[in-house]
Amino acid sequence: MADVSPWLILAAIIVVWAAVIITLRKKKYLANKGVSPYGPFIMWRTEGGKKFIDWLSRPARFWRAYAGVCKAICLAVAIFIMALLMWEATIVPRIPDDQAPTVQMMLGIPGINPVIPIVFGIIGLVVAIVVHEFAHGVLTRVGKMTIKSLGLILLVVPMGAFVEPDEQQIASADRRRRSSVYAVGPATNVLLAILCALLFCGAFMASAEPINPNPVVVNEYKDTPAYYAGLGYGAQIMEIGGVPVATVQDFNGLEFGPGTDVTVSYYYAGSLESSSVTAGLALVDVSEGLAADQAGLEPGMILAMLNDTEIHNQPDLQAALNQTQPHTEVSVRALQYDSGSGAYVLAPIDSITLSSRKDYYMQVDPSLVNESFVDHGFLGVNTAYMGLGVSSPDRILQRVANPYAYADDPSSFVGSTLLFMALPFQGLAPIESPLADLFVPSGIMAGVPDNLFWFVSNCLYWIFWINLMVGMTNVLPAVPLDGGYLFRDAVDVVIQKVKKGASEKDRARYVATITYLLAIFVFMLIFWQLIGPRLL
Secondary structure, X not given: OOOOHHHHHHHHHHHHHHHHHHHHHHOOHHHHXXXXXXXXXXXXXXXXXXXHHHHHOOOHHHHXXXXXXXXXXXXXXXXXXXXXXXXXXHHHHHOOHHHOOOHHHHOOOEOOEOOOOHHHHHHHHHHHHHHHHHHHHHHHHHOOOOEEEEEEEEEOEEEEEEEEEOHHHHHHOOHHHHHHHHHHHHHHHHHXXXXXXXXXXXXXXXXXXXXXXXXXXXXXXXXXXXXXXXXXXXXXXXXXXXXXXXXXXXXXXXOOOOXXXXXXXXXXXXXXXXXXXXXXXXXXXXXXXXXHHHHOOOXXXXXXXXXXXXXXXXXHHHHHHHOOOOOOEEEEEEEEEEOOOOEEEEOOOOEEEOXXXXXXXXXXXXXXXXXXXXXXXXXXXXXXXXXXXXXXXXXXXXXXHOXXXXXXXXXXXXXXXXXXXXXHHHOOOOOOOOOHHHEEEOHHHOOXXXXXXXXXXXXXXXXXXXXXXXXXXXXXXXXXXXXXXXXXXXXXXXXXXXXXOOOHHHHHHHHHHHHHHHHHHHHHHHHHHXXXXXXX
16 A cells, blocks of 8 residues: 555645644735735745846847747747647557547646656756746747746645736737747747756766676556566576576577466565566457457466467567467467466466467558468467566666667657657656666766765756647647747737638737637647546
């Protein structure tokens, strides 16, 4: 059961904080100090800092050129994020309802989104807000427009900053100055994200090296032998049944009899430990409607025999299937976990009618069915030895230090980018114990204390991640986001050229209609991801 005490302490702090705010508000102390409460949040406005922004805005020629670059960045990112949303809308029907994104996953708020760690998430969010708002403020002053106030947003601790420009001046400014103000916020977030990603990959992760070369557990599947033995993520396997396991190939080639209990020795959180695990090739996924599912095989079972061939590992299974024909009945033996005895016992399944490998690929990816394609019996399962997915330490480092190692065309470049953004979903961000215990800083980072090395590394990644999310979200062409106002001005330019005879009132109506229709379309694309898998 999870320890709830930290959450109780946090809740108590927020309750006390809110009580103090309510008391100070009743005594009218806050208003005299330029502080406005909004629930448990407070906004502290001050005119201090204006001189600093004025000083930053002095190289006006540089900032105007920078704003031009930012507009190009916003356009490119807006096209990318809209294409991504529309592509995601096409795959929604293929997403199982239990894997559909939740509202919490859609919100990039630390403590609400379960993927975002609280400490690193708050650091990333504060940096993103400060950078975004100050970029707006600098271009506001470059455009000779007024900043009414600056301030902090606090919830016990500072949660971000804001710059409050004179909205009427921005609305009445020419399109060039107005679009510069809107563009620099999200574009600066994106540029800072790229800088932090380069530092994370090139300076930090490229300096880490593994202590041992042995395979590391990166996936532990539920209801499998490893799951019941408590062997999980971040364990570095050294020996199994007295056999040294130096590589992933060694692990995947083990030939212990299915159902045999063997001792696994592994490093976890800096100490050498051991567990007794049942050997065998475990089923981790069974496709509905295919051979294995129709025969009654279930995830978590150990596949012990197929077509009179004992199955020790994945190569054995593939060799056995290669000797079969589609739609034929063959013998099968599987082991299932008995919770009463805590051991694997024989499952009541003795035969299986195989599906067709060709039929399966014709449905999922017909391009793979060519002249060299060989059809044979097909189970419709995914397997993992002992129920573990393993990777080499070098491969793990490559994924975080050189995510574009295999990107050789635009499609693979985009795919590599999405995989790098998805490191939190792969258990690789933040990198913490027990995984961090398997590596040490070297090269230019040699001598840096391990705790500091990993803290800064994780800060850089989450500053990258949060800034990228803030930047991409804000360039969406939907009012009231920055991208919505940029799109509105762009539409106004087009309407002026297409409808030259239109009155100013008619032009404003056309612009408003197109702008709000697109905002609704963007909202529906996002909403579709939430409800689509649950409806279909």
